[in-house]
Amino acid sequence: MRLIKNKIEHNASGTVTLCPEEPEDMWHAYNLIRPNDLLRASAIRRVTTTQETGSTSSARVHLMLEIRVKNLDFDPQSSQLHVSGTIVNETAHTKIGQHHTLDLELNRNFTLEKEVGADGEGVGWDSIAVQMLKDAVDEGGNRRAEAVAVVMQEGLAHICFIGQFQTILKQKVEMSVPRKRHGGGDHDKGMSKFFQVTLDTLLRQLEFNPSSTALTSNETVRPVLLASPGFVAAGFQKYIQSVASTTTPALKRLLPSIVVVHSASGYLHSLAEVLQSPAVKTILADTKYARETRLMDDFLEQLRKETNKATYGPREVESAVDQGAVGRGGGLLIISNRLFRSQDVAERKRWVSLVDRVRDIEGGEVRVLSSDHESGRRLDGLGGVAALLTFPIVDDIEDDE
């Protein structure tokens, strides 16, 4: 995402103009835009006019519309963001108060305005929003570290793209592979069929050009992680090799980027294990994903070792913060960004204030995990918020009940 114009006032209100450049930016926009914000973007609207005679004509017109956001709809599969709301600026074709749904498009600027009302009913550009904005307009340029993972087991494969901020399950391949039987070659046949379908699907998702003319192209290939329990992933790699050496030589381009990793099962939540494996760590050394996964693992490890020095759940964490346990010297608040996406302003304020308090007053560390990663999902399972404490506290909440 490119920052075009930044006019954030001291009182946290102000406008920002942004230009999304890649699909993941839509996810950032999804996190930045909140209900009640003002969003200005180009739109195409069908305008119907009625003549005096009663005949009607409709035309599609390009407009610059500003809407007050009511609802967001994000499709992670195709990275599309639809923002609906009521129009606040009058144009030749629209009236104030009419509804419109803006479809944000890549490489088209949009302007986002957040207001803080006179008596502070809006949230404005709070610390989290500013942090998100910084993440979104990462100028470092090392954002592109992406990988494709195929988590598979017999008859089941999940093809997912691991981005900086989200893991997108692109496609699931599910087939019934016959089990081994006496004197039956059905199993081997079924497996090679399964491999074939998986490879076809993978190439389609990679938008990989398997024609022989593409053999010389210098297009970089993202690392492809094949993960499975047992020998399925290794078998799949062998299958790709055999296909590359027989029918599709262009696949040879893909071969060096393939890494075979072990995973406990073919389901998506095994990705955590995949990302922690040494082979993958060298490839994706410092991706946000890997960091987040390690963070979650550390937390769970701590929870196992010493139950009272780690806690999770909204009320438990808040009470720990109240007791000053999430402070300097190892205090760590882990929070899922799902909580900031809440429709309810008060709810969002509650979490933002918690984060601010830990960071600014208590002196603890705060990590915001992307809920679209596997680690974030694990955190969501724990209520979306967890904390490592500086000293053990007695959880007396249960006793109250």
Add this chain to the structure above:
Amino acid sequence: MSRHRVKAVSYDEDDFDDGYDSPDPEEQEFLQQCTTEVLNQLRAGDPPVTATRDEVQEALWHYYNDVEKSVNYLRNKKTKEVKKKQPVPAPVPAAKAKTGAVPVYPVPLSPSASSAAHFSAADFFRDAPWLNIPAHRKADILVEPLYPRLGLLGGAPESGGKVSKLAALAAARKKKEGEKASTPTPTPTPEAEKPQSSPSEQKGTPLSLRERLASNAKPQKPLEGLQSLRSLGKGSRLGSPSPQKKASPEPTKQNSPEVVVQSIPEPPVPVDQEQEEASVNIRAPPSTFASTIVGDATRPKMTEPSHLCANTLDLIKIYGQDFAEPFDFAGPSPDDVVLNAQSSAKAASKSGDKKSQAGLTEGMNNLGVEEKVNVKSKNLDVLSEYQKSQRKKAMNFAVIGHVDAGKSTLMGRLLADLKAIDQRTLDKYRKEAEKIGKGSFALAWVLDQGSEERARGVTIDIATNKFETEKTVFTIVDAPGHRDFVPNMIAGASQADFAVLVIDSGTGNFESGLKGQTKEHALLVRSMGVQRIIVAVNKMDSVEWDQDRFDEIEQQVSSFLTTAGFQAKNIAFVPCSGISGDNVTRRSDDPNVSWYKGRTLIEELEATEPYSHAVDKPLRMTIGDVFRGSVQNPLSISGRMDAGSLQVGDQILTMPSGEKATIRSLEVDGEPSDWAVAGQNVTLNLVNIDPIHLRSGDVICRASAPIANVTSFTCKVLAFDHLLPSMVDIHRGRLHVPGRISQLVATLDKVTGASIKKKPKIVAPGTVARIVVEMDQAVPLEAPTRIVLRAGGETVAAGLLE
């Protein structure tokens, strides 16, 4: 488009509807008048006809109150109905039968003259040289007659009782034709009904195309004048190498529109022969083909009927249907057929509108792209059949243990020694195994059938094998020991009545196993309800049958197993060696083993008491495998029945897809059977279901007592690892789905089950807790089911659904 216009339309519609629905009194009155008028006319007419008021009113409605038309229609209809009611007389008096038998088709008697102008194939091919093939070159042509089949292509199966209307019509028509054939060939002219040609005779005699053509026409004298025409072709025929050139009759020929007249049946009637002798013919006899096309009558006759006459076949006769046959107009015209069918259908629909509608909907329901296969059920009382049957007791046992403990080899040895596998196959395995440098794996290959398993020397998936002792039929479920394949092991253990835990007694191997899958497997089978466990301390030959080693292992393992919940009396230890076969089926003759006085492995197996299964509960069976059984059974599933019973022809429901299927046939332990009960290993051959709805792990039940698909359940589990809200894999037999622990409800007291702490933050290993598990997809689960929860490749908890 514009709003007001739409509104106006809707208003109009309302108006229109109002007028239409409520009957106008004026119209009603007019209708009454018309009805009485029609009824009067009908009664007055000749012949007098009676009709009900309703019929009259309906007719009037159809004819827009036109009295005259309605009267005509009703009269026609009634007279037809009266005719239909007349009994069908036997087809003895031909002419009478004609009118009596088929009143549905008012047959216009066709004038005989009209058939005279028909094109004759005989004339056309008259002088073709290939008509005169020498007799010795004629072949016997036997063609299977193509009987017109009943029913429509792709329609209802012939066996299925219901025939479509169209098919019924066709059948009726065919029947009528049959009747017609049994009467003299339908010729309305008296000449055709010659006394000498009795119906049966006519039917029996083969008729050529030409004879058929001729039979309709009046008999005529041969026309001599045509002989000259015939002689045109003689030149070429003279040279034909016929062995017997005999005087043959000059065929009666004509080019005139009149038809050849020769109603000569085959073999030729003497009268004709006399005629034939009159002229001399040097031409060769025609070929079979020619005579088939043209007929015997026209071909040059031989003075005596030769054996070659047998060659003459009537193609038309063979094919049953003569397309070139001149239509005799004796039957109803095609238009009549259609009209009659329509009118009768109309009558039927009027008489029972509702009935026909019901039939129609039924017909619509029967429509489908796929052909349903009907399997007849024998309606056995399976439970009483089961009690009656004198079977050996049957038991399944799972073979578990750490990887490379020698599970597959031990079982291979058992099967080889009990002759469940022949020596030749074993030798073959041995040779092949040695070829790839894995000679010691030969016995394991009996069970490790997969190519990958053999190449890597590790069991990947469960293998089942059957063997029999004098008293019992055992089914081995050989489970993989590798930690990655624990899901497969769970699937195998869920089919087991008891377990054989194989332990590698080798130094260091036992210790690593106890930390690894020896422990995990033992806990798993226990938590899946297995009570009895036989510990086979394998590879004793590698430690020289050291008794101290055995005692050490026995002591450690038994203490572990008792903590895992096995009762001491249900644990047995056997020192053995799979590779040499000592103490497996035979007592070891090694002097080092003299210290062991206990039972061998096979004796321990036989000492196990069989378990009872819930045969009278509703049917439950987890699908272990979906495969293509054979050409006859393109879709088969296998598995062990958990509860209930089933038989051939039963309809079953698969969950979670909720699709129905029919059991075409089934096998119990590889033997075809008509029924099966819980506890048996069955293969079901299914029909009427798409394989896409079947997956291993699905549950089969009956539509009357279905298993519910759930997305969330509460269960009481024993934690093997720390439990906290997290992602887990849920296993139940073959069923393997992702899910997450969403809630830790409480930790429970192990003995009393009372709640100790509500909403714990984390559940420590070894404690019992009540938890809520949620899944993304609906899964067939019901209480009480034993489930296993795994995460990160390790079993974290096992328990019972509540």
